[in-house]
Amino acid sequence: MLSLTLEAQLEGVTALQPTDTEENPYYYTFRVSCTSCHETHPNWVSFNRFETHEIPGSRGEANFVWKCRLCTKTHSASILNAPKAYEAQEKRNSQKIIEMDCRGLEFVEFKPDGDWEAKAVESTTTFSGIDLLEGEWYDYDEKKGEEVSIKELTWKFQPLNPRPFLQAHVGTEVLIRLKWGQTEYKGKLESIDSYMNVLLRDTEEFIDGKPTGSLGLVLIRCNNILWMGSADSVEMTDLELK
Known part of the structure; x- marks a missing residue:
């Protein structure tokens, strides 16, 4: 932002x-x-x-x-x-x-x-x-x-400070893209800490838009995140995540 x-x-x-x-x-x-x-x-x-x-x-x-x-x-x-x-x-x-x-x-x-x-x-x-x-x-x-x-x-x-956005989405499903490897994680936002690290629950992993499996509880460090947003605004396909 x-x-x-x-x-x-x-x-x-x-x-x-x-x-x-x-x-x-x-x-x-x-x-x-x-x-x-x-x-x-x-x-x-x-x-x-x-x-x-x-x-x-x-x-x-x-x-x-x-x-x-x-x-x-x-x-x-x-x-x-x-x-x-x-x-x-x-x-x-x-x-x-x-x-x-x-x-x-x-x-x-x-x-x-x-x-x-x-x-x-x-x-x-x-x-x-x-x-x-x-x-x-x-x-x-x-x-x-x-x-x-x-x-x-x-x-x-x-x-802009992303903290208000993240706090407002605790308990909802979000999508996170990492800075490399075309890797995305989709899961419920469980919590964030003071360093903006993100904890996801019921997490699914996608690489190049293709599902690779369920990971459960996942902690993602903030400096690995390219962007994140509400999962309601994107659609996963088996070809590519746009």
Whole structure:
């Protein structure tokens, strides 16, 4: 899981956010990298949080489904919630804009392509159609009689703490993929410890998507896990786990 954060200098405006509604969705634009082969795709990719696509070989859906051209594996990502507004502050610091559930991929660069909006700090003026592609924006608040601006933008990706996700899924069936060998484990999440090691019960092992047998109670160290998710969102086949 990743969060996209923003650090910026706001003068005279606050509540900066992408214009993102179901009637007028914002298309988030990224460069994407495969976590299996570490290939970074040279082209920009765009998707919105309202449109979903089927994940091949799965009952699940995602906002973005991508097949790595080097290792040919299919990965996915979804935006978890509506964007959060960046608020003006005396001292600059990073604030979270969106959170994303990334499976088998990660985003390495963001381009603020599309319209943004903000509100004046000391008047009722609302600014829309803000273009941040140049890295700065200037306008004039006629009600206040002052210039307003947005500048010094810095975009970063931060990993999200997976503990709330794991705690919420204790007692449910999950699927875990290891970092090597095309090995997956499917079982009931029994518990997690303070080091994020995972204990599964009634565990089944799959290699290259093919079942190899039941293992019962299994402890998996966190540094061996590539990704994990609810077993309800994927489908095992005797050909491949997508």
